[in-house]
Amino acid sequence: MNDKKIVIALDAMGGDNAPGEICKGALLACQKYDDIEIILTGDTEKIKPCLESHPRIHIEHASEIIDPDEHPANAIRKKKDSSLRVAMEMVRRGEAQGCVSAGSTGAIVAGGVLVVGRLPGIDRPALGVPIPSVEKTSFMLDVGATVRCKPENLLQFALMGSIYSHKVMKVANPEVKLLSNGTEEIKGDDTVLGARELIEKKNSLNFGGYIEGNEVVAGHADVIVCDGFNGNIALKLGEGIMQSLKGLLTDEVKSSFMAKAGMLLLAPVVKKLWARFNYEQYGGSALLGVNGAVIKAHGRSKSPAVLSAISVARNFIKEDGNELISREL
């Protein structure tokens, strides 16, 4: 579909900086890419004042907003005119090939399954996220869509992750590893052991065995496969450690003149490291296994992060990601 126009439904009301930064991100995307068209979904009265007009940006009115505190599945079911649901309905009806939202992760996952629908052959979806590491940027899935998995689910995640890494992240022959409690073959619980057996049999996968927690940040894999419970804890733990270190460093530096001076001299290095491990820059996580390109941007996204999430959706669509996944199954 390289010549066709790509239509992306963009939830204008999701995230901490909606609708202003979302509208700005839409404009940036249309300025950058000639082949996309963006439908902003949400309250027309609120969107219009933020939006610079552009021939390829349109508004689809939606009167409701899903609150981050709402029960995700209930909110998706009941709020039929919410900005997120309206965006997802466009994907379901084929009026858009993808959908981007900075709203509640839970609602996006619920909507992906209930509104957009699963890809034929996929039992459970997975939320995949780029993980910054020392050597490279890995892709980890699932980080929260499917809490507990069967071995078959993990096999499907491995296939989807491998295609995503190759097509969207442009990794040649991505190495896939399973997150486990040790690298020896006897490690893992029954689910992980079962998944290992299934994945080993798939010739299309470049499988590298298990990966341990301490190897995740070292970057010892291109694709890291785990269930949504483990992935969620690992991702949040990493974010928490970085936040805590930043806070402690700031407090400690305040207490000494020498340290303050040192911090000034060291600022470029710290800034560089911080930027590298700042999850927000990584353009959004992908809900894989649903019948469209569904991308979740970080809740605190400003316009560059919105642009980045739109780029990810565009790449996935241009590369026929779902077509490739379906063919593998």
Place this chain on the structure above:
Amino acid sequence: MNDKKIVIALDAMGGDNAPGEICKGALLACQKYDDIEIILTGDTEKIKPCLESHPRIHIEHASEIIDPDEHPANAIRKKKDSSLRVAMEMVRRGEAQGCVSAGSTGAIVAGGVLVVGRLPGIDRPALGVPIPSVEKTSFMLDVGATVRCKPENLLQFALMGSIYSHKVMKVANPEVKLLSNGTEEIKGDDTVLGARELIEKKNSLNFGGYIEGNEVVAGHADVIVCDGFNGNIALKLGEGIMQSLKGLLTDEVKSSFMAKAGMLLLAPVVKKLWARFNYEQYGGSALLGVNGAVIKAHGRSKSPAVLSAISVARNFIKEDGNELISREL
């Protein structure tokens, strides 16, 4: 048992710095505490040259060593004259109340179950470890003894962790939380949900609900309960992030004179933070649920860490930790 002598069997051959640093640690402990007696287990010929003689340090000869690469349970079963098994047999026979080893974690867990034996009423043991955090030092269990758990196991871990936090770490009314993929009550998989129900009913526990990954390092709980699979991944992930940051910082600083100067000025702060999050200083993890005080010192332990692990065993014995656990069950 406050007046009685405390006998601790110490595996002289376990860990990277055995037997030299282990022997030194034994001496430090006997110099610090009047009430302990230490039996070093291992190759007499190798121990003697390292050991300064002390009236309360003895040697129990053991001809074999368990290698870190061996299958833990097989090694414990077959190597009947290994330094670790001989130490654990002393606990089983009641000749020592506790046992300390810097050897393979897997072998210590296997020996705890197969040689020392489980406490009556405990189905599965848990390995607990102090986790440094911003506000306090939390106690996390299980970090690798029981890979997957039933709700009943997690309840038992909560009880054991609470007693350990109170008696050994001296926390008044420790708050216990369950590691989960969110703090809302609807989060968690079936096991965690089931455990939550059981723990809520236990009046003796100060239960605070769920804790998320990002709150672990912030120190939002005194005791963090999880299964051995998640705990192992979380612990190793934290260690890996610290190691990676240290490596990246060192590399970056090398590349600029300004940064080098800044790092010199900042050195005391970085050292302080590093020491705070350096897991090795925390004196050893406790194998709870077995019929004795079984403490695992870090594999890289030098004499102060060996002393620290012995202190932990001594405290647990002095406070009648296992007596209290049995009474709670």
